[in-house]
Amino acid sequence: MTDPTFHLELQEHEKTFLDSNELIINMGPQHPATHGVLRVILKLDGEKVLGTECVIGYLHRGVEKIAEHRTYTMFNPYVDRMDYVAAVSNGLGYCESVEKLLNVEAPPRAKYIRVILAELNRLASHMLWLGTHALDIGAITPLFYTFRDREEILKIFEKYCGARLTTHAFRIGGCLYETYEGFEREVKKFLEFVTPKIGEYEELLTTNRIWVERTKGVGTISAKDCVALGVTGPVLRASGVKWDIRKAQPYAAYADFDFEIPIGQSGDTYDRYIVRMEEMRQSLRIIAQAIDRIPEGPIMAKVPKVIKPPLGEIYHSIEAPKGELGYFIVSDGSTQPYRVRVRPPSFVNLQALDLMVRDQLVADVIAVIGTLDIVLGEVDR
Amino acid sequence: MVAKLKTHYGSGIREANTYLVQNYMIVEPSLVSELLQVLRDQELFDYCVDITAVHYPQREKQFDVIWILYSFPRNERIRVKTMIADGESVPSAVPIWPAANWLEREVYDMFGIRFDGHPNLKRILLPDGWKGHPLRKDYGIIQQDQEWVQINLGIESGQ
Numbered sequence: 001m002t003d004p005t006f007h008l009e010l011q012e013h014e015k016t017f018l019d020s021n022e023l024i025i026n027m028g029p030q031h032p033a034t035h036g037v038l039r040v041i042l043k044l045d046g047e048k049v050l051g052t053e054c055v056i057g058y059l060h061r062g063v064e065k066i067a068e069h070r071t072y073t074m075f076n077p078y079v080d081r082m083d084y085v086a087a088v089s090n091g092l093g094y095c096e097s098v099e100k101l102l103n104v105e106a107p108p109r110a111k112y113i114r115v116i117l118a119e120l121n122r123l124a125s126h127m128l129w130l131g132t133h134a135l136d137i138g139a140i141t142p143l144f145y146t147f148r149d150r151e152e153i154l155k156i157f158e159k160y161c162g163a164r165l166t167t168h169a170f171r172i173g174g175c176l177y178e179t180y181e182g183f184e185r186e187v188k189k190f191l192e193f194v195t196p197k198i199g200e201y202e203e204l205l206t207t208n209r210i211w212v213e214r215t216k217g218v219g220t221i222s223a224k225d226c227v228a229l230g231v232t233g234p235v236l237r238a239s240g241v242k243w244d245i246r247k248a249q250p251y252a253a254y255a256d257f258d259f260e261i262p263i264g265q266s267g268d269t270y271d272r273y274i275v276r277m278e279e280m281r282q283s284l285r286i287i288a289q290a291i292d293r294i295p296e297g298p299i300m301a302k303v304p305k306v307i308k309p310p311l312g313e314i315y316h317s318i319e320a321p322k323g324e325l326g327y328f329i330v331s332d333g334s335t336q337p338y339r340v341r342v343r344p345p346s347f348v349n350l351q352a353l354d355l356m357v358r359d360q361l362v363a364d365v366i367a368v369i370g371t372l373d374i375v376l377g378e379v380d381r
Numbered sequence: 382m383v384a385k386l387k388t389h390y391g392s393g394i395r396e397a398n399t400y401l402v403q404n405y406m407i408v409e410p411s412l413v414s415e416l417l418q419v420l421r422d423q424e425l426f427d428y429c430v431d432i433t434a435v436h437y438p439q440r441e442k443q444f445d446v447i448w449i450l451y452s453f454p455r456n457e458r459i460r461v462k463t464m465i466a467d468g469e470s471v472p473s474a475v476p477i478w479p480a481a482n483w484l485e486r487e488v489y490d491m492f493g494i495r496f497d498g499h500p501n502l503k504r505i506l507l508p509d510g511w512k513g514h515p516l517r518k519d520y521g522i523i524q525q526d527q528e529w530v531q532i533n534l535g536i537e538s539g540q
Contacts, residue, residue: 057505064516065515068522103401227427227428228478229479230428230429231480248456313460314400315403315430315449317430328431328447339436339516348484
């Protein structure tokens, strides 16, 4: 029982110490839970976050400047180094943008190969996200599970184009490589293998009490705030906005497939987890349809050896695993782009961090950074 | 929509066109602030996708500043473009779309274009004390702020 008449007499130096309840601490740039070199300056009141400031740019390589000094073809592999866990999506966005500028279209078979690889990559990206996000919160096992299964995807990439991460799988106008012998069979085998595995991850987490307590109601963001801050991808969908570029403005061959856009309601970390898990299942659905219906024919459109798009500008965007990935390309009619602007989803989504962690606990900052699913290579470019 | 805006603003909208099925308009810098507000409030462009710039050193008005907007209700994109000279500034879009905050900081960092009314206009990707704006065409590809590198990294050159 506390006695209301009792007052603790404080010494003078204790008063100043106890009154100064604002504390500035620095997280990163070398911190295991920031998924790269992200520095966050936190203003704290005890364990409560009053505000944050992100310091970024540690991984800045000047990708947009490099583009101005390379030909269109030469710049293609550079884009893989931005979001290096979803390199296929980067390449897809870039190739499609230049194709639009050239006014050519990839042949149907190339489009199907692109969709299959891009969806496999979405799966790989979400698996890596799930493993590291769960690890940050304290669940170690999912990391081993997801990395084991992601390996199978990387093996398919390696067999297809020789690279596991920075794949450079596509070329302007289509694909360079025909699918290898037994590609269809291996992808089907992978689908069979991985479908129950997603259930396994969910068994570990979805109803796990610690997981639920650490994620429900944490880092909540409303649909209105998401739109105002330009947040896209699973974060936007978890807040209840049913918007996916694959449906809204279909590119590649996405208009041919039947799939759902999973959405959440509350926009908290738990909903974002559920949305991404469901997205993985939808990706499997897309791959299964594509692999069955993959058309015969050429894989490369008629594109000149030296790519010289006519004078003009184009903005084209795709639904990367993290959100809207856009390319704004200005051509001056020469072999090198006059300007390439990349609209990175991670960069824009990271801006919402401050809003999402205000008045939350310090430990939740880790959960929110994980749930935003940022890749610093793409934030800093 | 474009016709309506054109009759309202007259020659302020210098060009409104479509290239490769993408709509864009080129407007006078003085009109930008009002037009962006109108596009969001009346034409429902509620999502500011990107803000960027392009440098044309041989032109008198050296910079293109571009706003890429998207409307969720209309499922439509539009690009708004304006041209400004070196040293001129454009109004900040942060009061209209909070998303503009970091995007404008990046344009400032890379091109040195100032946005009037931005709450915290400082460099974002490069260090605060860096000299020069790398995406200007007169900035060489291997050029760097030698002095900054020597003081802060303790090495002769980053190259």
